[in-house]
Amino acid sequence: MITRKSEATSAQTQADPNRSAGIIIFALLAAASLLPTLLTPIPAMVDYPNHLARMYLLAQNGDPGANPYYEVRWALYPNLGMDLLVPRLAQWVGVESATRLFLLCSQILIVGGALALERVVKGRVQIGGFVALLFVYCLPFSWGFLNFEFGLGVSLWGIAFYLVVIEGTFLTRLVVNAFFVSALFAVHFFSLGIYGAAIGIYELWRAHQRKVPYHVAALRLVLLGLPVALLLLVMRATAGSVGSEGTEWLFQYKPLWLFRIMNGYNLTVSAASVLVLLISLYFAFKRNVLTIEPVGIWLAAGFALLYLLIPSKLLGTSFADLRIIPAAVMIVAAFCSLSLPNRKWRAVVLLVVSGVIIANLATVFAVWLSYRADYAALIASFQKLDRGSRVLVGTSGDGDDPPFKDLTQYPMAYAPTLAVHYANAFVPNVFTEIGKQPIRPRVDMQRLAIPYGGPVPMRLLSAIAAGGTTAAVPSFIQTWHRDFDYLYVLGPAAANPLPDRLQEVDRSARFVLYKIDRRP
Incomplete structure (x- = not known):
């Protein structure tokens, strides 16, 4: 039997005038807690943009203009x-x-x-x-x-x-x-x-x-x-x-x-x-x-x-x-x-x-408010991508991912995945993990996909472009400078790391967009 308070105790609690004050305070706090979600077009959560990108792919599945790089497998x-x-x-x-x-x-x-x-x-x-x-x-x-x-x-x-x-x-x-x-x-x-x-x-x-x-x-x-x-x-x-x-x-x-x-x-x-x-x-x-x-x-x-x-x-x-x-x-x-x-x-x-x-x-x-301008700038930058292009995401940081860094920077990590909607692009780190999501890269793109992972450190991409690759380098970036058309570099602004390979197209406080010279 579930334990319940006595009727006398419940009546006493209900008669307490402070109960009304508690209810009012709770209602105000509850309403305030919903305001960020109601007022923010894209909540600044780490995984949220990636989930939103997947929702666009699912909603557009079967349409004539659907993204050509992904398919739905339920x-x-x-x-x-x-x-x-x-x-x-x-x-x-x-x-x-x-x-x-x-x-x-x-x-x-x-x-x-x-x-x-x-x-x-x-x-x-x-x-x-x-x-x-x-x-x-x-x-x-x-x-x-x-x-x-x-x-x-x-x-x-x-x-x-x-x-x-x-x-x-x-x-x-x-x-x-x-x-x-x-x-x-x-x-x-x-x-x-x-x-x-x-x-x-x-x-x-x-x-x-x-x-x-x-x-x-x-x-x-x-x-x-x-x-x-x-x-x-x-x-x-x-x-x-x-x-x-x-x-x-x-x-x-x-x-x-x-x-x-x-x-x-x-x-x-x-x-x-x-x-x-x-x-x-x-x-x-x-x-x-x-x-x-x-x-x-x-x-x-x-x-x-x-x-x-x-x-x-x-x-x-x-x-x-x-x-x-x-x-x-x-x-x-x-x-x-x-x-x-x-x-x-x-x-x-x-x-x-x-x-x-x-x-x-x-x-x-x-x-969340601090990201409104950056998300708006990122969405505007998608208009500068060629439709159907392949987009890699890197970071100017060291790429380490301990759980106690400056987490206010994390909501940008997956934001470029929205290019799958705005530019019909391929982005390798869209969530496509088997057993968790119904979205899959098409067979010819699977070698470039990383179904669960964040931006790649720019120092590693620079080393690969300079010919310093090793067997430990993930397969999807081993020839990134020939496989991808654009590169988003997230994080604090820095000088162009590969001026002979990368041409700056756009930038904001939290990203730089480069066009990749895909010459051999």
């Missing part, structure tokens, strides 16, 4: 949330607006799912919405993991619905579980894992508390996994897959991600936010102002163990362990209760939470 892949929804919506509102609406729906699903889960668990909403707003621009979301964000929102709703029917009939649980498993499988496989982990831990706790016999709990867990097993069998039979790259553990980063998670653009803001929240939680638990139910402890421990054990890259999904953090916090928050003794405590809590939300939101808004 299969039963488990990461197709926006690929399935955005092109259909784009028929009514256009690709750019449809992609932003998908992001907006993802944010609404996250906040709404956190509220719904808390309502089911406690019979009222209290802290879940604020916790969701704390994480609505956390690192995996602000980096543009759009299918995961949408999927996590769906998984929160799925957990809430499962808890509603947990004491219902076998058929009811089967239908609810099968619906959400199928939806999450299609949207994002890792979000399905979050859903399964939360429900599985909850069922194990119920068995441990003798709320259900162990054999019943085992049957329930089999019920949870059965739709997944069936979908995986169908996927294998239809030549589908879950990603295509290997697995990689980066244990040294796990302690650091805890302080990096709150903000995708500024390490100082993120670390300060985490420290403020940890200190606040310490005093709240010490004074018994914040309490957690036993099942919440089980969920927290279970997700903590998953975070430690799961690889950083899992079946081609990067930062898999990092994605567990916001999911775990929002789920566990539903099982926590806040009992504030007086108005002073209420004011302090609202001030702390609002301050952290506003600090992170202001950082996001500032970065």
Whole structure:
């Protein structure tokens, strides 16, 4: 049975005049959190331009003027949330607006799912919405993991619905579980894992508390996994897959991600936010102002163990362990209760939470606004490309990609991929990974494609052009100076590195466009 507060406590809470103030503050913060998405044509997220480029390719598939270098190959892949929804919506509102609406729906699903889960668990909403707003621009979301964000929102709703029917009939649980498993499988496989982990831990706790016999709990867990097993069998039979790259553990980063998670653009803001929240939680638990139910402890421990054990890259999904953090916090928050003794405590809590939300939101808004001119300049530069050209993307930096650089520069990394729409160009680092996206380079272009990777360091391109190649050089750039027509160099402006090979065509604060002399 799901634990609920007594009717007397609920009535007292509803009669509290400060509840109205909390609702108003939450509504204002929620509205403010949606403003960057509503007001920014292209949100300055690392992966967002690449996703937008893929949406253009999907929406134009079959049209007479479709890009000649790419083709669409559908299969039963488990990461197709926006690929399935955005092109259909784009028929009514256009690709750019449809992609932003998908992001907006993802944010609404996250906040709404956190509220719904808390309502089911406690019979009222209290802290879940604020916790969701704390994480609505956390690192995996602000980096543009759009299918995961949408999927996590769906998984929160799925957990809430499962808890509603947990004491219902076998058929009811089967239908609810099968619906959400199928939806999450299609949207994002890792979000399905979050859903399964939360429900599985909850069922194990119920068995441990003798709320259900162990054999019943085992049957329930089999019920949870059965739709997944069936979908995986169908996927294998239809030549589908879950990603295509290997697995990689980066244990040294796990302690650091805890302080990096709150903000995708500024390490100082993120670390300060985490420290403020940890200190606040310490005093709240010490004074018994914040309490957690036993099942919440089980969920927290279970997700903590998953975070430690799961690889950083899992079946081609990067930062898999990092994605567990916001999911775990929002789920566990539903099982926590806040009992504030007086108005002073209420004011302090609202001030702390609002301050952290506003600090992170202001950082996001500032970065996104700073990119409007650069994105506009980049789109204008596409008009200077010959239609149907091949476009390589380089960087004036060293090409290293540690997770603690100046992340305000990252949103430019995939922006040149939009040339596939504006100039019908080929760009090698458009997302075309088998098992994750339905877009493929045509057979004659596959040797030049890199389905997952950022800009190439200019120092490496210069060495190749000078004849200093080695066997370790990726195949798609071994003869770049003869295979590509244009080169975008991202990063701080620098002198032309190859004046005998490159002719400057356009430049902005964050890029330079060169035409390549393709002579032998």
